[in-house]
Amino acid sequence: MNEPRVSIIGLGQVGTALLNAFSGCKVEVVSVFNRSEINPSVKGKFPNSFFGRELPGPEEPMGDFIILAVSDDAIKEVAEKLSEILTPNENLNVIHCSGTHSSQILKSLKRKGANIASFHPIKAITSNTVSFKNIWFDIEGDEELLGILEKLAELLGASSFRVEPEAKPFLHASAVVASNYLVVLADLVSRISSQGNIPEHTAIKALAPLMESTLSNITELGVTDSLTGPIARGDAQTVEKHLQSLESVPKLQVLYKTLGLEALQIAERKSGHSSSLGKIKELLS
Incomplete structure (x- = not known):
């Protein structure tokens, strides 16, 4: 050219x-x-x-x-x-x-x-x-x-x-989720941390490397194999404790449950259904 x-x-x-x-x-x-x-x-x-x-x-x-x-x-x-x-x-x-x-x-x-x-x-x-x-x-x-x-x-x-031309709105919606809603997720991180009197700048600085390493894992391993944490492990007691800690802030608890149910689908895709994941689904529902 x-x-x-x-x-x-x-x-x-x-x-x-x-x-x-x-x-x-x-x-x-x-x-x-x-x-x-x-x-x-x-x-x-x-x-x-x-x-x-x-x-x-x-x-x-x-x-x-x-x-x-x-x-x-x-x-x-x-x-x-x-x-x-x-x-x-x-x-x-x-x-x-x-x-x-x-x-x-x-x-x-x-x-x-x-x-x-x-x-x-x-x-x-x-x-x-x-x-x-x-x-x-x-x-x-x-x-x-x-x-x-x-x-x-x-x-x-x-x-x-x-x-394809018809794919563009779907791709753009995905880009909005990947970019704008990542900012929303960071805000959610700081709001939950603030319930424990952790300043926003401290929470973001401490948890941003975790977010970055997760993004790196997604790029290298794919979405399904990158899920870690209590839902991926089937740790119902930890999820229950999280929900109890958020009882005083119902809006944050609802967001945690909503995202948790999405994570549960990934966990089942990764490891199949189990009684522990069934218990977590009851808690999040």
Whole structure:
């Protein structure tokens, strides 16, 4: 693949992260467009890129690949406006970065001859993100683009995998659970620990390595073989003691029971049903 030349539309967290990441590899950012005024300090960091307001005009420089890094709600509208601006061109490539929408949301551009695809980074992106190394992109869309996007991911130091369009909402929901709900789980950890007067920062610092090692086990061993603890062991007395300690905080006890029942299914998948797991199921139900 020749050195990619891209244009980025939308300079929120995703667009800014891509701009920074592309500057560290062999990807030329020809132009960047944003609805609001772009900070001069950003422009100063990328003197070889053209920065414009709103959408590109017919005389403004454009790359071979247009990346829509706008919000999910804005993709369709921006695509339709672009389809009115751009002249029909079978060499035009337009990509969006949404985890939820398939490439079909760009069909107005497809009608103008463009190749379309989605290129979604499975990463919690913040204002500090400058790299996509060692993450995964899910990709789908026109076959002409998928091989190129796989190589683009490699240039970013990332991996990629192809998905069917109808799979994207399920994958994105999974990503929300993996990222956002991990934060919820950490909050639950601190709230339970606080019942024993353990400060939040102490609990998180002490238990984060346990969470990290569990994630490592899941990657190496798979979900089923990574389950440890009292439910995996069939230790009903320990589970009962936990439930008793949480009786004064019914909401936390309910959450413990709910998650415990899910863990019980994994334990039964791992070791089969037993009388001790039956006892635990009674306690959690």
